[in-house]
Amino acid sequence: MAVTPPGTSAATADIRIDSHLDGAGGRSLADDALDGLTRPFKELPPKHFYDARGAELFDRICELPEYYPTRAERAILEQSAAEIARLTGAVELVELGSGTAAKTRVLLDALAAAGTLSRYVPVDVTESMVRECALALTSEYPGLRVHGVIGDFERHLDQLPEAEGPRIIAFLGGTIGNFPPGSRRRFLREIARLLGPEDHLLMGTDLVKDPSVLEAAYDDSAGVTAEFNRNVLRVLNRELDADFDPEDFEHVALFDRSNEWIEMRLRARREHTTHVRGLDLQVHFDAGEELRTEISAKFTPERLEGDLAAAGLELASWMTDPEGLFALTLSRRPSL
Numbered sequence: 569m570a571v572t573p574p575g576t577s578a579a580t581a582d583i584r585i586d587s588h589l590d591g592a593g594g595r596s597l598a599d600d601a602l603d604g605l606t607r608p609f610k611e612l613p614p615k616h617f618y619d620a621r622g623a624e625l626f627d628r629i630c631e632l633p634e635y636y637p638t639r640a641e642r643a644i645l646e647q648s649a650a651e652i653a654r655l656t657g658a659v660e661l662v663e664l665g666s667g668t669a670a671k672t673r674v675l676l677d678a679l680a681a682a683g684t685l686s687r688y689v690p691v692d693v694t695e696s697m698v699r700e701c702a703l704a705l706t707s708e709y710p711g712l713r714v715h716g717v718i719g720d721f722e723r724h725l726d727q728l729p730e731a732e733g734p735r736i737i738a739f740l741g742g743t744i745g746n747f748p749p750g751s752r753r754r755f756l757r758e759i760a761r762l763l764g765p766e767d768h769l770l771m772g773t774d775l776v777k778d779p780s781v782l783e784a785a786y787d788d789s790a791g792v793t794a795e796f797n798r799n800v801l802r803v804l805n806r807e808l809d810a811d812f813d814p815e816d817f818e819h820v821a822l823f824d825r826s827n828e829w830i831e832m833r834l835r836a837r838r839e840h841t842t843h844v845r846g847l848d849l850q851v852h853f854d855a856g857e858e859l860r861t862e863i864s865a866k867f868t869p870e871r872l873e874g875d876l877a878a879a880g881l882e883l884a885s886w887m888t889d890p891e892g893l894f895a896l897t898l899s900r901r902p903s904l
């Protein structure tokens with residue numbers, strides 16, 4: 569498949585794709601690794617999990633009996649999509665981190681049934697996913713136009729096309745939980761700035777619950793999440809010519825009760841030094857030393873409303889599954 573050079577676009581009648589990546593993916597893995605691996609408490613941002621193997625492992629996580637968020641969110645969408653279509657009257661759906669757009673079809677179906685659907689705007693760093701879903705969806709939904717944006721939703725929100733009418737900006741899966749609290753509010757403020765008076769943010773958030781349920785969701789018995797966690801080391805080996813042995817690290821997932829977030833870490837099983845050739849960097853690990861690879865915040869309704877309010881948003885609708893595991897919320901800018 570042809571690669572679209574950065575800052576350019578390619579179009580057919582129903583599909584337009586803009587690319588904003590410079591190949592490496594912007595504030596790059598190299599910057600994040602150099603920063604994160606030289607800190608007193610080592611840390612890597614979770615976005616680097618998702619190379620092809622990481623994306624595949626994540627898909628397997630979504631099927632695990634312990635990992636309830638994907639199923640719960642889908643159940644809420646199936647139950648509430650018609651209501652979301654009615655409340656928003658949206659003619660277009662913008663999806664941040666669209667991936668394979670697996671859950672998106674539920675929303676597109678509802679907007680199509682309401683007779684308002686006209687455009688889908690998937691935003692994702694993975695070019696092949698944006699292209700494949702554009703082709704699939706334009707053939708599944710006659711008359712639908714897809715304007716794909718290949719980019720990082722943390723850096724390229726200003727590259728979204730102008731709205732053509734009331735729109736939904738969807739940020740699903742609970743990914744907002746991967747931002748630390750300050751960045752979370754800043755990101756929500758950026759989204760809020762993009763919302764016109766007729767627009768809504770549709771966001772999925774995982775909810776606070778029994779820590780044993782949470783910890784099992786991030787430390788499954790089949791060991792898929794452990795492999796997913798260690799996959800970031802394989803990414804460093806390949807992209808930055810590092811020599812991590814993933815088996816030198818143990819997967820750790822724990823619920824931090826005071827912060828109300830899950831932390832995933834990789835704990836060195838023995839003292840050793842890794843060489844990251846691409847950065848000309850030696851990284852020393854003590855035995856038992858941990859590298860934090862992800863936080864995944866869990867919300868109470870109060871915390872979520874507080875974060876939304878801090879970003880200048882008000883809750884328009886709160887939707888949850890029968891067990892109250894996960895929440896989907898619609899929010900908007902308050903009318904003056």
Ligand code: AVJ
Nearest residue numbers: 629741742743746786793864
């Ligand atoms: C879908 C990115 C939000 O934090 O639950 C799954 C990623 N990490 N298992 C989450 C993930 C470990 C997931 N997000």
